[in-house]
Amino acid sequence: xxxxxxxxxxxxxxxxxxxxxxxxxxxxxxxxxxxxxxxxxxxxxxxxxxxxxxxxxxxxxxxxxxxxxxxxxxxxxxxxxxxxxx
Numbered sequence: 707x708x709x710x711x712x713x714x715x716x717x718x719x720x721x722x723x724x725x726x727x728x729x730x731x732x733x734x735x736x737x738x739x740x741x742x743x744x745x746x747x748x749x750x751x752x753x754x755x756x757x758x759x760x761x762x763x764x765x766x767x768x769x770x771x772x773x774x775x776x777x778x779x780x781x782x783x784x785x786x787x788x789x790x791x792x
Contacts, residue, residue: 709780710741716768718761728757732764734772 717735721728733756737749753771758764 708742710739712772712776712779713738713740714772716765718764720761721757724757727759728764730758730761730764731755732758732761732768734768737772 714734714737716732718730718732721731723729724731734751734753737751739745739747739749752775753768756764756767756771758767
């Protein structure tokens with residue numbers, strides 16, 4: 707069985723100055739999981755708001771955090787599959 711695929715959209719907004727340098731906040735607007743059987747599931751955001759000095763930095767932090775989260779899911783999915791082989 708193949709690993710599920712995840713899709714997400716990043717929402718970014720300008721915020722008042724935070725910690726003396728951050729002007730933008732970004733977070734996943736939604737996360738969708740699609741598995742190989744065709745099941746589509748909307749998930750709550752697995753990460754919190756990420757801050758950046760500019761919009762690009764905030765969005766890049768969201769992408770990095772989401773890629774890490776997706777990699778963790780793929781690794782636990784593969785471990786489960788390995789344990790179920792007889």
